[in-house]
Amino acid sequence: MNLFFNLFKNPENKITRLFLYYSTFFLIYLGISAKFENNDKQQYYSRIQWNKKETIPISSKSSLSGNRSELLCKVSTEDFFRQNRFYFSKFCHYLTSKNKLNKIPRLTREKKFEEIITLLKGKTDHFSVYWRVQALLGLKKWKQLLREIPQAKKKLPLLSDYLTLLAARANLAENNFENSIILSKIIMKTERSILGIKNLIKIFKKQNKLSSELKYLETLLKNSKVNDSSKAELHLRAASIKKKLDKENKTIIQHLLWVWINKPGSSLSKRAHQLSRKWYKKGIAIFASCQNKTKRAEFLSKFYLNRKVLRTLRFPGKCNLAQKCKINYLKGRALFYLKKRRKAARYLAKAIYKCEKTKLKKYRVKAKYLGGKNALFRAHYKTALSLFKRAYLEHPNDSYADDAILKASKALFGLKKISSAKNLLDAAAKKYPKGDMHDKILWNKVLPQLTSGKWIAAEKMLADIRKSSVPEAPLNNWGRIIYWQGRVAMIQNKTEKAVKFFRQTIATAPVTYYAAQALNRMEDIQKGSGEKFLKKILKQSNNNSSHPFPVLKSDFFKKKLFKQMVEFARLQDRENLLKTYKLLDLKLPESNNEIKDKTLWKAVSLILEKGKAELLAFRIMGKILYLHSSAWPTGFNLKLWKIAYPKLYEDKISKAAGNYKIQPNLLTGLVREESGFSPQVRSSAGAMGLAQIMPSTAKYLARLAKLKYKNRHQLQKPQLNLKLAAFYLKRLEKLFKGKTILQVGAYNAGEGTIMKKHKKFRGQLDLFVEALTISETRNYIKRVISSYFAYNILEGKKTFPSLPLN
Numbered sequence: 001m002n003l004f005f006n007l008f009k010n011p012e013n014k015i016t017r018l019f020l021y022y023s024t025f026f027l028i029y030l031g032i033s034a035k036f037e038n039n040d041k042q043q044y045y046s047r048i049q050w051n052k053k054e055t056i057p058i059s060s061k062s063s064l065s066g067n068r069s070e071l072l073c074k075v076s077t078e079d080f081f082r083q084n085r086f087y088f089s090k091f092c093h094y095l096t097s098k099n100k101l102n103k104i105p106r107l108t109r110e111k112k113f114e115e116i117i118t119l120l121k122g123k124t125d126h127f128s129v130y131w132r133v134q135a136l137l138g139l140k141k142w143k144q145l146l147r148e149i150p151q152a153k154k155k156l157p158l159l160s161d162y163l164t165l166l167a168a169r170a171n172l173a174e175n176n177f178e179n180s181i182i183l184s185k186i187i188m189k190t191e192r193s194i195l196g197i198k199n200l201i202k203i204f205k206k207q208n209k210l211s212s213e214l215k216y217l218e219t220l221l222k223n224s225k226v227n228d229s230s231k232a233e234l235h236l237r238a239a240s241i242k243k244k245l246d247k248e249n250k251t252i253i254q255h256l257l258w259v260w261i262n263k264p265g266s267s268l269s270k271r272a273h274q275l276s277r278k279w280y281k282k283g284i285a286i287f288a289s290c291q292n293k294t295k296r297a298e299f300l301s302k303f304y305l306n307r308k309v310l311r312t313l314r315f316p317g318k319c320n321l322a323q324k325c326k327i328n329y330l331k332g333r334a335l336f337y338l339k340k341r342r343k344a345a346r347y348l349a350k351a352i353y354k355c356e357k358t359k360l361k362k363y364r365v366k367a368k369y370l371g372g373k374n375a376l377f378r379a380h381y382k383t384a385l386s387l388f389k390r391a392y393l394e395h396p397n398d399s400y401a402d403d404a405i406l407k408a409s410k411a412l413f414g415l416k417k418i419s420s421a422k423n424l425l426d427a428a429a430k431k432y433p434k435g436d437m438h439d440k441i442l443w444n445k446v447l448p449q450l451t452s453g454k455w456i457a458a459e460k461m462l463a464d465i466r467k468s469s470v471p472e473a474p475l476n477n478w479g480r481i482i483y484w485q486g487r488v489a490m491i492q493n494k495t496e497k498a499v500k501f502f503r504q505t506i507a508t509a510p511v512t513y514y515a516a517q518a519l520n521r522m523e524d525i526q527k528g529s530g531e532k533f534l535k536k537i538l539k540q541s542n543n544n545s546s547h548p549f550p551v552l553k554s555d556f557f558k559k560k561l562f563k564q565m566v567e568f569a570r571l572q573d574r575e576n577l578l579k580t581y582k583l584l585d586l587k588l589p590e591s592n593n594e595i596k597d598k599t600l601w602k603a604v605s606l607i608l609e610k611g612k613a614e615l616l617a618f619r620i621m622g623k624i625l626y627l628h629s630s631a632w633p634t635g636f637n638l639k640l641w642k643i644a645y646p647k648l649y650e651d652k653i654s655k656a657a658g659n660y661k662i663q664p665n666l667l668t669g670l671v672r673e674e675s676g677f678s679p680q681v682r683s684s685a686g687a688m689g690l691a692q693i694m695p696s697t698a699k700y701l702a703r704l705a706k707l708k709y710k711n712r713h714q715l716q717k718p719q720l721n722l723k724l725a726a727f728y729l730k731r732l733e734k735l736f737k738g739k740t741i742l743q744v745g746a747y748n749a750g751e752g753t754i755m756k757k758h759k760k761f762r763g764q765l766d767l768f769v770e771a772l773t774i775s776e777t778r779n780y781i782k783r784v785i786s787s788y789f790a791y792n793i794l795e796g797k798k799t800f801p802s803l804p805l806n
Helices: 002-009 014-038 100-109 113-119 126-139 142-155 157-173 177-187 193-207 210-221 228-244 249-262 267-280 290-302 306-312 321-337 341-355 361-377 381-394 401-414 418-431 438-451 455-468 476-491 495-508 513-525 529-538 560-570 574-583 598-610 614-627 637-644 650-660 664-675 695-705 712-716 718-735 740-749 751-761 765-771 775-794
Strands: 046-050 054-058
Touching: 100 113, 100 126, 100 574, 113 126, 126 142, 126 157, 142 157, 157 177, 157 193, 157 560, 177 193, 193 210, 210 228, 228 249, 228 267, 249 267, 249 290, 290 306, 290 321, 306 321, 321 341, 321 361, 341 361, 361 381, 361 401, 381 401, 401 418, 401 438, 418 438, 438 455, 438 476, 438 765, 455 476, 476 495, 476 513, 495 513, 495 529, 513 529, 513 775, 560 574, 560 598, 574 598, 598 614, 598 637, 614 637, 637 775, 650 664, 650 718, 664 718, 664 740, 664 775, 695 712, 695 718, 712 718, 718 740, 740 751, 740 765, 740 775, 751 765, 765 775
Parallel strands: none
Antiparallel strands: 046 054
């Protein structure tokens, strides 16, 4: 023992130094081993720099590849969050893609609950415990469900509110009303309070306690988070209870009127009308005031249900001046879209006169603008010019002002006052440099030079516009300027200059219609040069990460419901993921410029995609795509592009395209732009389903293709809808000899319209698109071809659509 202490007293001793050296390393090794043991045995840690401020630990084995092992996925959802930050790089599902249990969410949707119970027998991990609860819920085995819930709460503490709600429902099913009421009141104190109140309503309904049920119904009706569809059902139930309790007729009628006004055209609105007839022997419209009818007409007008607008406003009753202004405008608008121009002019003239005497600024400018637009369609250029002038001179700061100037220039061109039209466009470009019509105003100056073949003037104008413009996403307008600089140079045989501009278009306006056109023009100049340049662009980054944002920051991430949404995504429970998203009351703004918390929306779309809610993720990412569309879909950017361009209904699309030998990506792009992958969508014109086919067209195509077609409701079935669309695209391909631009344009505007316009134009196809007077078809061609191009790139084909000039 003395010898041992002497060794440490004499550090110069060689044996001591060696002992200290090796013992230090041994202790460090033990410390590291213990650290890895406490961190779920992660093998390594790497650190990623984020904005030069944030550093976060990530498993180097699999965090960026998206294939984590089950062991690493035992990390809790709480670990993804720190203060108001969400560490997306830590995200992982509870099971790997190779695990046999991954088919359980699909089996749940197919309602094969017994099979799920068999698969999960004896398993106690997070995933198995949760899906066993869901299977028991599906089988309505309430006693077993109540026994399983405590274990599920221990495994998934973040979902305790949701599991308490299930326990409340199970107790209600077992007629344990007292327990169900206690649990429902606990839920009322959480972020799922709406669901707690709904459960209490069900309890009192089952007990036939009408007064208590009505009390909670009225509480729910005052809650702003309840959507209109749910509110309509609650209003109808409240009306029925009040009728049973012999309440005042006025309050009952108010409930029915709310449904009739706020849910026009729905089955709930019809039900309100039926109840009114049953109870009062009169239709609900009889009880509606002028204000009620005007409000209903405004709702109908939003959805272009123009005939119903006219029907609603047929006998408006006693109205004040402001209501008369609205009624005349809404009638004029409905008639305008029904193409009854003469009648529309009469009502819009009345609207302009009435609205001028009110403080309704929005309607004053709208009536003048629409009146001018209506006159322009009738070729009454002087009337149109007068109304547009009033719109932009009397309301210079309104969002319609620059639109009115653009239309006024068209009226001047119609009157053949070319110099006045150009001067007006010049003045507008200077006055509204940040207006939403700025790019169109500038383009309208160039287009006449291009269509008349004045190449030198066009070249100068394009150069001036480019100098004064700043590239802003989305980059279609920027791409158009540079592409046409290249085209003008190409027409003038300035090949080197043209190639330079085309390369700039491809590099700075990624995956746009103009990038596709530029690649085609490079191929025209030298075969293979376009493909070669595209491959070079796509080699910029090989880092195809599934985590484009390692960490995101938003105050919203503190919410418990947001964490629950992440938990449902990890469990692959799409149904509850979407329900939780709705409870969060997130409203994506209609305009891109209104999206303030972009970080939040990025996180939401990525989480939804992880939880297999691809359709909603696509809608969100489609809105915010402009944030990353300034770069090609490579590296971190690739994941975002794939969310914005999902391949939903892939099997059905591939089958339909294969049957008629058309490009699957063209059909996918068309479906994306037509319906946003929603089979239940119906347009204002009556087009239905994924590929938005008119019932009359469907009947005609079905007869030619020898497909069974009974009624328009069949168009909402993806399989038939896609078959008809593929057949029609093949027919158009043959008719227009493989010219994709004409094929796509004809799908939108009709083959007859495109054939007439193309014969009349007698120019090259890229200029034909720009000169198309039907703005809807012009924009449609560009969008579909952009999507077709994007799907090719995202599939790894590195090819682009063939867009011949002649």
